[in-house]
Amino acid sequence: MSLKKRYLMTPGPTPVPAEILLSMAKPIIHHRTAEFEETVKEARAGLQYIFNTKNEVLLFASSGTGAMESSIVNCFSAGDSVIVARNGKFGDREKQIAETYGLEVIDLEYAWDEVVKTEDIARELAANPAVRGVIVTQSETSTGVLNPIKEIAEVVRAYDETIMIVDSITGIGAVACETDDWGLDVVMTGSQKGLMLPPGLAAVSVSEKAWRAVERSTLPKFYFDWKKYRKSIDKNTTPFTPALTLIQGLNEALKLMQEEGRENLIERHSLLAEATRQGVEALGLKLFAPPEGRGSAVTPVWTPEGIPSGKIVKIMKEDYGVTITNGQDDYKDRIFRIGHLGYFGMFDIITTLTALEMALTKLDYDFEQGVSIKAAESVFLAART
Ligand SMILES: *Cc1c(COP(=O)(O)O)cnc(C)c1O
DSSP states (O other): OOOOOOEEOSSSSOOOOHHHHHHTOSOOOOSSSHHHHHHHHHHHHHHHHHHTOSSEEEEESSOHHHHHHHHHHHHOOTTOEEEEEESSHHHHHHHHHHHHTTOEEEEEEOOTTSOOOHHHHHHHHHHOTTOOEEEEESEETTTTEEOOHHHHHHHHTTOTTOEEEEEOTTTTTTSOOOHHHHTOSEEEEETTTTTOOOSOOEEEEEOHHHHHHHHHOOSOOSTTOHHHHHHHHTTTOOSSOOOHHHHHHHHHHHHHHHHHOHHHHHHHHHHHHHHHHHHHHHTTOOBSSOGGGBOSSEEEEEOOTTOOHHHHHHHHHHHHOEEOEEOOGGGTTTEEEEEOOSSOOHHHHHHHHHHHHHHHHHTTOOOOTTHHHHHHHHHHHHTTO
């Protein structure tokens, strides 16, 4: 008997709404045309809205990691010092990329369930005034931790030659990210996260202060040379063949996001996250991220004693069609992660909690059936949705 309908509850890739899928079903056009220039023009304005910025937002045919690498090679030179504050897998990746290109990394390492501390960054900057960049992940997808980007940026702002680089790949579209008001110099995201698109497109906002860093940078670059993209985007085009299908889809996504509005978008994600948290806590499970730093993109949860989280993930997927993800690195089989970033509504959460309860029942975990649904329902009812 198969009663399966598929649900993708992961923090990237995320589900793509039908309107967006359809917008990408059009015949391929050539990119050196007025038609494509119109497409890019629309994308530029929509991205500025979503990033809360007047900066130009550059687009690359790459996954999110391409955007991360591009910000290192464009903003720095070999031997430059940067502070990397890391409390999860993606922060680790920032450090690896910086070291790959010969930067001196001042390594602020935290436990995965800790939040980056602004005072540590203030202290390191005061002690090392030659630091050229501070690199922080806003929403750590491996842990669900939300780092205090606004407060950190306030500290970095005082240093004229130091730029603030933010991996907001699962932040944009899910939590507040006020690029201009907070003074964020480089902010990046990827298509398969909050933008509700298939993987393959990355976007980076670059401030005037960051462009000055670009002028100083001597690291080699070709495909990811931001200056080439700036020159092209001025003429509503890209230096190389763009992921034009994805950019068409992006415009549909940006339209949906603008219709919903930035504030509502953030409010919806915070409600989905709260309902998920209340639901799993009602089951007697413990949340991984600390209360002072919980994001809205993904909810990581400690697996019950004696049950490897991989078993829960497997039963939910194979028996019930609901895909969530395991923990990464040291937390594999110790936590599971429920994604709710992008195209999600309240019943996706209810469905996922039901599948979780059924999987836990099969694994002989002791709890009262239905408690997580009741808890999540209460959150949605209280919000008068
Ligand atoms: C997904 C993600 C990335 C980029 O990963 P890709 O697989 O290269 O798209 C970077 N940082 C964070 C926080 C992410 O969630």
